[in-house]
Structures are given as C-alpha cells and as structure tokens.
Amino acid sequence: MIDDETVRHVARLARLRLSPDEEQVMREELSGILEHIDAIRAMDLDGVPPTTHVIALENVVRPDVPVPGLPREEALREAAHVTDEGFGVPRMD
Amino acid sequence: MSAHEPVIGVEIHVQLSTRTKMFCGCELSFGDPPNTHTCPVCLAHPGVLPVVNEEAVRRALLIGLALGCEIAPRSIFHRKNYFYPDLPKAYQISQFDIPICGRGEFRALREDGSELVVGITRAHLEEDAAKLTHAGGRRAGAAESVVDFNRGGTPLVEIVTEPDLRSPSDVALFLRQLRQTLLFLGVSDCSMEEGSMRADANVSIRPVGSQELGTKTELKNMNSFRFLERGIEAEIARQEEIVAAGGRVSQETVHYEPDTGHITSLRSKEESHDYRYFPEPDLVPIAPDPAWVEELRAGLPELPLPLRMRMVGEMGLSAEDAEVLTERPELVAYFMEAAALADPKACANWIRGELRAQLREVGVEPWQSKVTPAHVAALVGLLDAGTVTVPAAKEVLAEVIASGGDPADVVESKGLGAMDEGDLAAIVAEIIAANPDQAQQLRDGKDKVIGFFVGQAMKGTGGRADPQSVQRLVREAVRGD
Structure with missing residues (x-):
C-alpha cells in the first residue's frame, strides 16, 4: 500500500483537492494499479528490453508544409474567458 | 577567504525556423495578431494526435552533427507533466532518457587564441510553450x-x-560562438531579443582543486549575452558571500535584474520539479536512416571555428578579425569573395571597419548593399597602388555605397586620385611659408608638430594628399631650409 503522503503529493501535482474519504479511495485504487507493476517486477526479465511502444512503427513524420488552422473566433470559441484577442487566465507572474 | 572557482553549465533553447510547428501544420509566425496560428492539435483539443515535423528532425540532426554528438539510432519522445496556462495539454512533449543527439563536444576560440572545449551532454527535440502576456502590461x-x-x-x-x-566571460564566448555555428547551419534565427535563442545557466562554486560539484542554482532566461554574463558574475559573488559567511548555498532558481544588478530568488514549490516523465504514447520512435545521417554529415557547411582558424593561420587575419567576419555566414561569403581578389588582411580591415561603419548609418548589411566584394577588392587595390589615399578611399566608398559605381570610375569622375608629388610639394611649401612658428618648432625637435602640417595639407587638398608623403615632404622642406 502506498502511504497517505504519497497520495496527497500526487493529488497536489494533479491539482486535485481530495477529501479524506476520497484520499482513502485513491490510496486503495492507486495501490491496486501499482500491484500490477509488482507482478511484472517479480518476473525474471533479464535480457528483455524495456518496451515503450506496442506497435512496430517508426518515423511517422509529416513534411514541413503549412496547413490552414482555425480562424481566431473559432479558436477562442471554447475559451472560458476571452481577453485582448486571447485566452484570459488568472494573473500569472 | 579560501579561493573558490565557479562551475557553470548552460542549457540553450533554440527555436527552429521551420515553416510549421513541431507536431502540427500551423505556420510559425512572428508578430502576427495573437491566436491566428492555431489548430486543435496545438490548442490540445480532446482526441487530437501529434505528428512529427520531418524538417525539425533534420535540423536537430544537423545541430547534433555540428556539435559532434552521438546520434541516437532510435530515440523516443516523453511527456513532461506540469500545469501552467501556457501549456494547454498540461504536458510538454519533450525527450528524456533517449534524446536524438547524445554526447558531443563544442570547441570555441578565445581572443588570445586558446581553445575552450565544452562538453555537450545532449541535444533534444521538444515543443515551445505558448506566450503569456499580462493584460494592460506588466x-x-x-x-x-x-x-x-x-x-x-x-x-x-x-x-x-x-x-x-569556469568563468562568466567563457560562458558568453561559448554562447556567441555556438550561436554563430547555429546561424551557419541555417537552423534558427538565433535572436536573443526575439526569444528564438534563450539560455539558462547552472552556477555553483567549489574550493579550487576540488573535484566535487557544489550546490547549483539555476539562473533563468536571460535575453542577452551581456546580461547573462553579468548575471552569472552577480550569482557567483552572491554564492561566495554566503560561503564566506559560513552559510550554505541552497538549490533554487534565481533571476538577475539587469537594472539593479540584484539576484532574486524565484521561490517555487519543491513539487514543481516532479515532472513525472513517461513515454509519449501518441508518437512512435524516431530512427533516422544511417544513410540519411551520413548525407547530412557530409553536407555540413564549413563551421565557424575551423574557418576562423584558417583565416588566422592562412590568411593573416587577427583572431578578432576572424571572429567579427564569421558572425554571419553571409558576411563570410562576402569577405571570402573579396579576399580572393585582393590582400585578405586589407579586405578584412575595410569590411569590418569603414564599410560596416558607413553602412550602419543607412542600416544595411554589406551583402545587401550596392558595394560588391569586387568593389572592396578594387578599393584595396587602388590603395595598395597609391592611386588613392585613405581619406579619399573613404570618400570613394561613400560614393560606391550611394551609386554602386566602380571605385576606379568614382576616383576618376570625382577627382579623388592621390596628388602628384610635385603638386603636393608646392602645397607643402606654401603651408610651411604660411606657418613659420610651427616650422621653427619642428626644426627645434618638436616632432609632434608634424601632425599639424599633415592636417593642413589634408584640408588644402580635400583629403587627396597621402599623409606619409606629406610627412616626408615637410621634413625634407624644413630640414632643407
């Protein structure tokens, strides 16, 4: 089981505010996920290269040719708040 | 106080001047109205997929090859997770443990001719964040x-x-020459002011002779080499003070205020550096064809350092000449063309001196001006043959800048040719007769007065007198009295 502090740390990184009850649920669920990793760790994997991708594809690229994007009105349509022709957000310093 | 030495490493971000973005086909733009070059990919709408720009890969490889980096046979992208409004996905696609370019080495040349060797840890591809501005200014x-x-x-x-x-000045030198190399590769505009090249420095100090690294601070995002150099100086001084007072340097990000010279701490929560990198599942590995890599290696241009060494070693230029002339690839081409036709050292002097000074007033670079490299060579030839004096040559140059005319024709049409010795002797005699006091001073051994006569002769001839000849004629006349 991972400890409460780890759960709170991960929640802070994810910008989540959890109630103590939610923390307990997360603790159990996250621990359950990590146990799957333990199952892999328990195996003898000497000589098995780490796998980062499950499909055997490489070099999927596109040419450096511009394609039209979105008109600004459309780009900003989903914005929660629009200011000065841009996406308005809380003040950042 | 015990002697300390600074230990500095730098991280440089270079915006590639491709036509489109890293993972989508939106056109790169400078100075266009905000939010006019976006699409669902770079706005991070749900369900979109990034696709790698092949030209960005090519340019990253060029950089790696020029820096002597090992090129990874297979590299992958990672997600670097953090929350900030300039990062809509809440992660930056970057590279982590397998960058496209691994270890390399960069050699720079100091002004005294000594070499500065800087190890390159890595060079990797990633995407830039959006730009945050403050409504109503700062x-x-x-x-x-x-x-x-x-x-x-x-x-x-x-x-x-x-x-x-090991020193702030070496950092500035390294960055200037690295920038030149990148300009030669044609991969980026490398403008510090516009932010297409940005540098952070990791700074620590340690007792001289120690091999261990002290605690480092990170000096962030300086927008000029001079400020970075001063910032590092200030940060070293700050760390030395802390250690002298018996304290310990703490690991943090600091900011240099160019106006006040102060270092301020950008306190950030410790979690902010926990980026939880993991492999980007939306992008497959990049495995550049070795034949392609070799083709790129073979096609690299002659880079500034070997070029500078050749200029100093074979062409008789000073280290400073060579540094100035290799600032831009266009300037190198310009100089080389002139130097093939006339004395390289004289061409170097005229190009980096008078030509650039006169052109600066009209805001034009030599290769954009009406003055061709052949014109420069012709002017050097005219001077060498004694056809024109230095002041007259400057006038000729001004005329060539304005009209693009051939220097020899300009000399002819403007009557700027050096004066005939007999005419000059007559003028010198007149000046001596009109200034008996100064002539007497010269006879009495006050040699400095010679400058007065040269000045008078220049004035009297509109700059067409050769100063050396004037000096000689004055001495002869005064002694012969």
Missing part, C-alpha cells in the same frame, strides 16, 4: 494574463552542456 494590479498560442508548439532544440565552464 503594471501592478493587472487582474489577468492572456495566452497567445501562436508560439505554442514551435519546434525547439534544447542543448545542454556539461559543467565545463
């Missing part, structure tokens, strides 16, 4: 910030050095 009380996604997703190469630098 004034206090602005309630909100505004995000412009035009820049978001611009291809970046991040170059990381080993902590091999």
Whole structure:
C-alpha cells in the first residue's frame, strides 16, 4: 500500500483537492494499479528490453508544409474567458 | 577567504525556423495578431494526435552533427507533466532518457587564441510553450494574463552542456560562438531579443582543486549575452558571500535584474520539479536512416571555428578579425569573395571597419548593399597602388555605397586620385611659408608638430594628399631650409 503522503503529493501535482474519504479511495485504487507493476517486477526479465511502444512503427513524420488552422473566433470559441484577442487566465507572474 | 572557482553549465533553447510547428501544420509566425496560428492539435483539443515535423528532425540532426554528438539510432519522445496556462495539454512533449543527439563536444576560440572545449551532454527535440502576456502590461494590479498560442508548439532544440565552464566571460564566448555555428547551419534565427535563442545557466562554486560539484542554482532566461554574463558574475559573488559567511548555498532558481544588478530568488514549490516523465504514447520512435545521417554529415557547411582558424593561420587575419567576419555566414561569403581578389588582411580591415561603419548609418548589411566584394577588392587595390589615399578611399566608398559605381570610375569622375608629388610639394611649401612658428618648432625637435602640417595639407587638398608623403615632404622642406 502506498502511504497517505504519497497520495496527497500526487493529488497536489494533479491539482486535485481530495477529501479524506476520497484520499482513502485513491490510496486503495492507486495501490491496486501499482500491484500490477509488482507482478511484472517479480518476473525474471533479464535480457528483455524495456518496451515503450506496442506497435512496430517508426518515423511517422509529416513534411514541413503549412496547413490552414482555425480562424481566431473559432479558436477562442471554447475559451472560458476571452481577453485582448486571447485566452484570459488568472494573473500569472 | 579560501579561493573558490565557479562551475557553470548552460542549457540553450533554440527555436527552429521551420515553416510549421513541431507536431502540427500551423505556420510559425512572428508578430502576427495573437491566436491566428492555431489548430486543435496545438490548442490540445480532446482526441487530437501529434505528428512529427520531418524538417525539425533534420535540423536537430544537423545541430547534433555540428556539435559532434552521438546520434541516437532510435530515440523516443516523453511527456513532461506540469500545469501552467501556457501549456494547454498540461504536458510538454519533450525527450528524456533517449534524446536524438547524445554526447558531443563544442570547441570555441578565445581572443588570445586558446581553445575552450565544452562538453555537450545532449541535444533534444521538444515543443515551445505558448506566450503569456499580462493584460494592460506588466503594471501592478493587472487582474489577468492572456495566452497567445501562436508560439505554442514551435519546434525547439534544447542543448545542454556539461559543467565545463569556469568563468562568466567563457560562458558568453561559448554562447556567441555556438550561436554563430547555429546561424551557419541555417537552423534558427538565433535572436536573443526575439526569444528564438534563450539560455539558462547552472552556477555553483567549489574550493579550487576540488573535484566535487557544489550546490547549483539555476539562473533563468536571460535575453542577452551581456546580461547573462553579468548575471552569472552577480550569482557567483552572491554564492561566495554566503560561503564566506559560513552559510550554505541552497538549490533554487534565481533571476538577475539587469537594472539593479540584484539576484532574486524565484521561490517555487519543491513539487514543481516532479515532472513525472513517461513515454509519449501518441508518437512512435524516431530512427533516422544511417544513410540519411551520413548525407547530412557530409553536407555540413564549413563551421565557424575551423574557418576562423584558417583565416588566422592562412590568411593573416587577427583572431578578432576572424571572429567579427564569421558572425554571419553571409558576411563570410562576402569577405571570402573579396579576399580572393585582393590582400585578405586589407579586405578584412575595410569590411569590418569603414564599410560596416558607413553602412550602419543607412542600416544595411554589406551583402545587401550596392558595394560588391569586387568593389572592396578594387578599393584595396587602388590603395595598395597609391592611386588613392585613405581619406579619399573613404570618400570613394561613400560614393560606391550611394551609386554602386566602380571605385576606379568614382576616383576618376570625382577627382579623388592621390596628388602628384610635385603638386603636393608646392602645397607643402606654401603651408610651411604660411606657418613659420610651427616650422621653427619642428626644426627645434618638436616632432609632434608634424601632425599639424599633415592636417593642413589634408584640408588644402580635400583629403587627396597621402599623409606619409606629406610627412616626408615637410621634413625634407624644413630640414632643407
């Protein structure tokens, strides 16, 4: 089981505010996920290269040719708040 | 106080001047109205997929090859997770443990001719964040910030050095010459002011002779080499003070205020550096064809350092000449063309001196001006043959800048040719007769007075007198009295 502090740390990184009850649920669920990793760790994997991708594809690229994007009105349509022709957000310093 | 030495490494972000962004086809733009170059990919709408820009890969490889890096046979992208409004996905696609370019080495040349060798740790591909501005400017009380996604997703190469630098001036030298190399490769505009090249420095100090590294601080985002150099100086001084007072340097990010010279701490929560990198599942590995890599290696241009060494060693230029002339590839081509036709050292002097000074007033670079390299060579030839004096040559140059005319024709049409010795002797005799006091001073051994006569002769001839000849004629006349 991972400890409460780890759960709170991960929640802070994810910008989540959890109630103590939610923390307990997360603790159990996250621990359950990590146990799957333990199952892999328990195996003898000497000589098995780490796998980062499950499909055997490489070099999927596109040419450096511009394609039209979105008109600004459309780009900003989903914005929660629009200011000065841009996406308005809380003040950042 | 015990002697300390600074230990410095730098991280350089270079925006690639491709036509489109790193992972989508939006056009790169500078100065366009905000949010006019965006699409669902760079705005991070749900369900979109990034696709790698092949030209960005090519340019990253060029950088790696020029820095002597090992090229990874197979590299992958990672997600670097953090929350900030300039990063709509809440992660930056970057590279982590298998960058496209691994270890390398960069050699720079100091002014005294000594070599500065800087280890390159890695150079990797990533995407730039969007631009955050503050509504109503930076004034206090602005309630909100505004995000412009035009820049978001611009291809970046991040170059990381080993902590091999030992002085702020070496850092500036390294960065200037690295910038030249990147300009020669044609991969980026490398404008510090516009932010297409940005540098952070990791600074620590340690007792001289120690091999261990002290605690480092990170000096962030300086927009000029001079400020970076001063910032590092100030940070070293700050760390030395802390250690002298018996304290310990703490690991933090610091900012240099160019106006006040102060270092301020950008306190950030310790969690902010927990980026939880993991492999980007939306992008497959990059495995450049070895034949392609070799083709790129073979096609690299002659780079500034070997070029500078050749200029100093074979062409008789000073290290400073060579540094100035290799600033831009266009300037190199310009100089080389002139130097093939006339004395290289004289061409170097005229190009980096008078030509650039006169052109600066009209805001034009030599290769954009009406003055061709052949014109420069012709002017040097005219001087060499004694056809024109230096002051007259400057006038000729001004005329060539204005009209693009041939220097020899300009000399002819403007009557700027050096004066005939007999005419000059007559003028010198007149000047001596009109200034008996100065002539007497010269006879009495006050040799400095010679400058007065040269000045008078120049004035009297409109700059067409050769100063050396005037000096000689004055001495002869005065002694012969």
